[in-house]
Amino acid sequence: MDNLHHFEESNETEKTTDVESSFEGQVLGGPMDEIEVEQVTSTVYSASKDSELQEYAQENDAWFGSYPEDLKALKNQNSDIQEVIIGTDDRRRINPTTSYPWRAICSLVMKTKTGKFYIGTGWMVGPGTVITAGHCVYFHNEGGWPEYIDVIPGRNGSLATYGTIRATSFRSVTGWTKNKNRNTDYGAIILNTKIGNTVGYFGYAYKNDSFIKSKTLNLSGYPGDKGGTTQWFHSQKVKSVNSRVITYEIDTMGGQSGSPVWYLENGNRYAIGIHTNGATGGNSATRIVKAVFDNIKNWKALGS
Amino acid sequence: MELDIKILKNGTPVGGVTGIIASGPGSWPEIAAVSNEAGILSFDVDVKGTYQVQLFTEDHSDLLAVETGKTVIFEL
Numbered sequence: 001m002d003n004l005h006h007f008e009e010s011n012e013t014e015k016t017t018d019v020e021s022s023f024e025g026q027v028l029g030g031p032m033d034e035i036e037v038e039q040v041t042s043t044v045y046s047a048s049k050d051s052e053l054q055e056y057a058q059e060n061d062a063w064f065g066s067y068p069e070d071l072k073a074l075k076n077q078n079s080d081i082q083e084v085i086i087g088t089d090d091r092r093r094i095n096p097t098t099s100y101p102w103r104a105i106c107s108l109v110m111k112t113k114t115g116k117f118y119i120g121t122g123w124m125v126g127p128g129t130v131i132t133a134g135h136c137v138y139f140h141n142e143g144g145w146p147e148y149i150d151v152i153p154g155r156n157g158s159l160a161t162y163g164t165i166r167a168t169s170f171r172s173v174t175g176w177t178k179n180k181n182r183n184t185d186y187g188a189i190i191l192n193t194k195i196g197n198t199v200g201y202f203g204y205a206y207k208n209d210s211f212i213k214s215k216t217l218n219l220s221g222y223p224g225d226k227g228g229t230t231q232w233f234h235s236q237k238v239k240s241v242n243s244r245v246i247t248y249e250i251d252t253m254g255g256q257s258g259s260p261v262w263y264l265e266n267g268n269r270y271a272i273g274i275h276t277n278g279a280t281g282g283n284s285a286t287r288i289v290k291a292v293f294d295n296i297k298n299w300k301a302l303g304s
Numbered sequence: 305m306e307l308d309i310k311i312l313k314n315g316t317p318v319g320g321v322t323g324i325i326a327s328g329p330g331s332w333p334e335i336a337a338v339s340n341e342a343g344i345l346s347f348d349v350d351v352k353g354t355y356q357v358q359l360f361t362e363d364h365s366d367l368l369a370v371e372t373g374k375t376v377i378f379e380l
Contacts, residue, residue: 116346119322119336135333139305141348182350185333222337225322225360254324255336279331 001007003136020125020297022268024100025200049131091251094231096222097299098161101262101269102231103154105201106130106187107222108258110150119228121152123260123271124201125296127194128303130167130256131204133276133286134176144177145170149189153199157229165191165228182252185276186286188299195300196303202260205270206293209241212272219250219275221259228255237281244289246273247282255276261285305346307355309339309368312380316345318380321359326367328355 094102108120108130118139122132130151138144145274149170151164167189220233238245246261252275261273273285286292307325311318323341324330330351337345349355352372359366363380370376 014338046331052366065356115340117338117340117343119338133333133335135335139348141346180350182331224322225365227360228336228338230321252334253336254334255322257334276333277331278334280327280330283334284331 006032016219017070017208018204019205019270020293022101022203023196023201025104025196048219061081072225078142089251091223091232093226093236094233095156096121097156097231100200101202102220103162103259104196104201105154105174105220105231107155107229107231108132109152109228110139112139113145113146113147114139116190118225119222119255119258121255121259121275122189123258124196124199125188125195125200125271126206126300126303128191129196129201129300130189130191130297131202131260131296132187132189132273133274134172134185134187135276136168137284138172138177138290139188140180151189151191153195154160154231155229156231157227162195163194164195165303166292167191171192171295171302173295182277184288184292186274186292186295188296189301190299190302194303202262203268203270204288204293204296205272206288207272212241212246215224215263217246217261217263217273218269219248219252219259221252221256221275223253224255225253226255230258241287244286244287245284247284249282252283289299305352305372306307307349307357307370307372309345309357309359309370310375310377311343311380312377313341313380315344317341319343321345321361322360323347323357325326325349326356328332329353332370 017125050126104124106122108122108208110118122130125131149167151165152160172187173235175181222228234251236250236281259275260271262269262271272288277284311321317340319341323337323345332349343368353370357368357370
């Protein structure tokens with residue numbers, strides 16, 4: 001895997017990346033475990049002035065490049081919340097969320113078939129496809145596929161600028177739905193609208209270990225300790241990488257499952273992981289490897 | 305394995321309380337659960353043991369120890 005490199009837009013085989021491009025929207029202002037499975041019903045509808053900080057900001061998302069004073073504030077922020085906050089709480093609220101990429105990140109509210117409710121996060125990967133954790137679209141102890149998921153792109157508290165889309169069409173892989181394998185904890189929500197053409201969507205890529213370790217990774221989602229309605233961001237270097245999981249010390253909390261884990265390159269944002277797990281030893285994402293990449297590509301086409 | 309919590313206030317089930325797993329053995333899914341009309345919220349975890357679950361209401365939070373396979377009844 002580590003030595004496999006391809007360009008999606010090319011037939012050449014000796015390249016350094018495999019990527020699908022991001023899109024900023026039009027708003028002006030494998031193995032058996034990877035077999036795709038789906039829900040049977042269809043969608044109903046519904047740097048500041050100092051150069052060191054500047055350099056750090058450039059490694060992070062563009063937001064900090066634009067607002068380096070916020071980066072300083074981020075570094076100084078503290079909180080009483082502990083556990084999967086590793087060290088101090090360095091999460092930073094995104095407000096407003098009406099610019100890209102924040103508006104392409106979605107608050108998710110899931111209702112299971114057993115009548116329970118959950119909060120998660122997803123991210124637009126195409127005009128009508130949201131990528132998230134497998135455990136946000138398939139609940140082993142709660143009747144499997146949920147009754148519905150309300151998808152709220154760029155939610156900001158009580159503001160749902162881009163509306164609430166009620167979805168009932170879901171995808172995951174057998175590695176998750178049958179085997180509950182943490183390595184294949186990922187899935188998709190297929191919308192009946194093309195909201196991604198408005199809010200934009202993330203690119204995605206699979207990369208080798210050394211590339212991933214060299215990058216500052218960004219993560220933004222909707223943590224439950226903040227009410228699950230506001231978007232919070234943090235970025236860090238990777239802690240470790242294995243064949244299917246990326247581990248980091250990015251501060252996260254319950255509700256951020258499904259968040260994009262992305263890097264910024266030449267102004268484009270590429271997800272390379274899907275946040276799924278918390279742990280005191282490091283939070284982690286399902287790594288986008290070729291099999292995951294291929295499924296995301298197929299699911300993206302379903303919503304296009 | 306499940307972590308189950310039933311939330312009551314003066315004996316009446318309370319909906320709309322958000323819960324997250326704050327710590328526990330191994331790693332856990334970073335989903336947040338919200339209590340339903342019956343006051344119930346639960347988490348599906350892979351590792352048996354005792355987890356710390358933090359509950360959030362509008363004005364405060366509480367930290368509970370919850371053991372897999374057992375239901376904790378919590379009075380707000």
